[in-house]
Amino acid sequence: MEKGTKRTTIYDLAKLADASPSAVSSVLNGTWEKRRISKKLAARVMKIAEEQGYAVNVQASLLRRERSNIVGMIVPKYDNRYFGEIAEQFEVMARAKGFFPVVTCTQRDPELEFEAAKELISYQAECLISTGATDPDRISAFCSASGVQSINLDLPGKNAxxxxxDNYSAAKDLTKLILDRCEEELSWSGPLRFVGGRLADHNTAARLEGFLSEHSDRGIAVPDSYIMATGYSAGKAATALDSLRPDEPTGLFVNSTISLEGVVRWYSQLHSGAELVRYGCFDWDPFGTFLPGNVGMVEQDVTMMLNKAFEVIGKVDAPTEPILVPCRLRAFPINLEI
Amino acid sequence: MEKGTKRTTIYDLAKLADASPSAVSSVLNGTWEKRRISKKLAARVMKIAEEQGYAVNVQASLLRRERSNIVGMIVPKYDNRYFGEIAEQFEVMARAKGFFPVVTCTQRDPELEFEAAKELISYQAECLISTGATDPDRISAFCSASGVQSINLDLPGKNAxxxxxDNYSAAKDLTKLILDRCEEELSWSGPLRFVGGRLADHNTAARLEGFLSEHSDRGIAVPDSYIMATGYSAGKAATALDSLRPDEPTGLFVNSTISLEGVVRWYSQLHSGAELVRYGCFDWDPFGTFLPGNVGMVEQDVTMMLNKAFEVIGKVDAPTEPILVPCRLRAFPINLEI
DNA sequence: CAATGATGCACAATCGATGGAGCAAATTGC
DNA sequence: GCAATTTGCTCCATCGATTGTGCATCATTG
Structure with missing residues (x-):
């Protein structure tokens, strides 16, 4: 059982089983029937392998087979449910399809993203999914130079x-919900403020478009100062709102759960006027339902997105136009106690 | 730039640079000065490698070097902040130490855990950290049979x-906080109910001990029916509480954020009596602060835990006694508006 | 000018698993 | 009883990178 320092190899097993390494190999990888190894020897090898705690050296095996089965995924953060769910479901689906999933988290750092991508390719990943990457095109360029397929998730890229x-539609729907609820509950008709995110990001831009489109459909002008896309962090959102002391109805379109943290922090420190505030959030968190003033959240359809992504894996004629996946809008019941 | 189907190898580069594969190899892995390769050749090789989008075949490299630099981590779920933070920080710290982190999520499924562990060992992981594994001893047994170091995080094991x-102390502190706040705000002195988790789990057991100890210090008896450790899921917690309609003060010790979801769901559906409920939660979530009735949460010290874990990596004389890491208790301000 | 040392590189074995080719022994067919 | 077939294995080249060894070539010294 004990193996001192070196790991057991098929050569060790071969000696113990009094067989050849190739026989041992074929027993362990399931090709032994094809290779006409007797049941008796197969059983003996299996038993010894188990006793020795043998595990294939995937490095050697893949080197020889020239296939890795690795699908890599790059994810920016695990600090919200969205990316957590993506990582989790990705792993489940990848395993179900016989892949070996490797997920790595790159802190929204462009350099780290690129390094991680290179590393995954070094591990012979057969496909790389960049989720919410800051610079997806750089990654897909490197992938295509190395002959590796790459797919963008959650952010569109040009080369993959x-x-x-569908950020635009979902943002428009959410805007509609918040405006409707402001009408109903506060008899007030906007305009809303747009809080969080970065305008340079595709997603924020698309959501802002939906936000503005719904306003313009209603003939409501949105002052520039109402667009508070100051970045992705709770602190920044809270700071941006700091000076806002609602003495009249106020509505917020919150662009991520991390910004929502800031909004709620601000909200809970209000000494008065909290009852005049309504908000909704793009992205979902289970505790969102219970936050006072929250009228609804957008839940992105992770399962569908990953299904679409997996459909593309291995395909050569993959579409260049982004595949849009609709979101679910979760409207929360009217809370009369605020 | 284009490489058709096969990836570029050092042999391709050697031909292009009119040099030997070994020279190319040493240039690319930085040993070229030691091996007295001229600056001129080194520069030429580097340039060509870049042009060709070359990435080492780690499989081949590791096979030869017999070191992988891989540290594996098994995590049950990404559905709460705790494990998300662990995964994220683990990756950061591992990279900082020159390791290649591979994190995999095993859905609290014992079989999947074991399979994932075997897979990581097949990839020649040099160390495996099992976080919150359902059966850590089985994993560490396999690891030790294969000569791989294993470390348990968040759950103690016998063989690694x-x-x-420090679940006991933190649970006791949290119990104390909830009881104190019940006294202050409701002029009521318990006993509290214990909601969520499984008694068979070490962590739940240790927390229950702290919970009971604080009660017994105060001379308060806890009826058996108040221990509602019905599992890890929001639904189960909500169901367990279903029949509870508080017409007198009620206090809850909630054993995880996932159970907290159930508690809050129950809480928000109460038509009356909500103002008589106080609870606290073992585990932290940023939205917890804003939930009415929540008096405080325990935040586990992820950074310290991982530091301790990394200290153990590579050590032969690792301690067999669990290393206890204190938690932070976050008490929330009294909310007068409930 | 021969001996010595430094410089710059190539050769070939090696890591562990795989699979095509091939060979001896056992079995079958006539 | 001998050829033909089947069974049950072994041998060996191979995947790509690494590294100890060795061999020219050039510079230096006395």
Whole structure:
């Protein structure tokens, strides 16, 4: 059982089983029947392998087979449910399809993203999914130079197939919900403020478009100062709102759960006027339902997005136009106690 | 730039640079000065490698070097902040130490956990950290049979060094906080109910001990029916509480954020009596602060735990006694508006 | 000018698993 | 009883990178 320092190899097993390494190999990888190894020897090898705690050296095996089965995924953060769910479901689906999933988290750091991508390619990943990458095109360029397929998730890129949420429509729907609820509950008709995110990001831009489109459909002008896309962090959102002391109805379109943290922090420190505030959030968190003033959240359809992404894996004629996946809008019941 | 189907190898580069594969190899892995390769050749090789989008075949490299630099981590779920933070920080710290982190999520499924562990060992992982594994001992047994170091995080095991939170003390502190706040705000002195988790789990057991100890210090008896450790899921917690309609003060010790979801769901559906409920939660979520009735949460010290775990990596004389890491208790301000 | 040392590189074995080719022994057919 | 077939294995080249060894070539010294 004990193996001192070196790991057991098929050569060790071969000696113990009094067989050849190739026989041992074929027993362990399941090709032994094809290779006409007797049941008796197969059983003996299996038993010894188990006793020795043998595990294939995938490095050697893949080197020889020239296939890795690795699909890599790059994810920016695990600090919200969205990316957590993506990582989790990705792993489940990849395993179900016989792949070996490797997920790595790159902190929204462009350099780290690129390094991680290179590393995954070094591990012979057969496909790389960049989720919410800051610079997806750089990654897909490197992938294509190395002959590796790459797919963009959650952010579109030019050089690789992309699967993204339909940010525009969902943002428009959410805007509509918040405005409707402001009408109903506060008899007030906007305009809303747009909080969080970065305008340079595709997703924020698309959501802002939906936000503005709904306003313009209603003939409501949105002052520039109402667009507070100051970045992705709770602190920044809270700071941006700091000076806002609602003495009249106020509505917020919150662009991510991380910004929502800032909004709620601001909200809970209000000494008065909280009852005049309504908001909705693009992205979902289970505790969102219970936050006072929250009228609804957008939940992105992770399962569908990943399904679409997996459909593209291995395909040569992958579409260049982004594949849009609709979101679910979750409207929360009217809370009369605010 | 284009490479058709096969990836570029050092042999391709050697031909292009009119040099030997070994020279190319040493240029690319930085040993060229030691091996007295001229600057001129080195520069030429580097340039060509870049042009060709070359990435080492780690499989081949590791096979030869017999070191992988891989540290594997098994995590049950990404559905709460705790494990998300662990995964994220683990990756950061591993990279900082020159390791290649591979994190995999095993859905609290014992079989999947074991399979994932075997897979990581097949990839020649040099160390495997099992976080919150359902059966850590099985994993560490396999690891030790294969000569791979294993470390338990968040759950203690017998056969490998373990780093865990000081569940007992933190639970006792949290119990104290909830009881104190019940006294202050409701002039009521318990006993509290214990909601969520599984008694068979070490962590739940340790927390229950702290919970009971604080009660017994105060001379308060806890009826058996108040221990509602019905599992890890929001639905189960909500169901367990279903029949509870508080017409008198009620206090809850909630054993995880996932159970907290159930508690809050129950809480928000109460038509009356909500103002009589106080609860606290073991585990932290940023939205917890804003939930009415929540008096405080325990935040586990992820950074310290991982530091301790990394200290153990590579050590032969690792301690067999679990290393206990204190938690932070976050008490929330009294909310007068409930 | 021969001996010595430094410089710059190539050769070939090696890591562990795989699979095509091939060979001896056992079995079958007539 | 001998050829033909089947069974049950072994041998060996191979994947790509690494590294100890060795061999020219050039510079230096006395």
């Amino acid at each position: 197939p992309s699967v993204i949420s | 060094p373990s780093v865990i939170s």
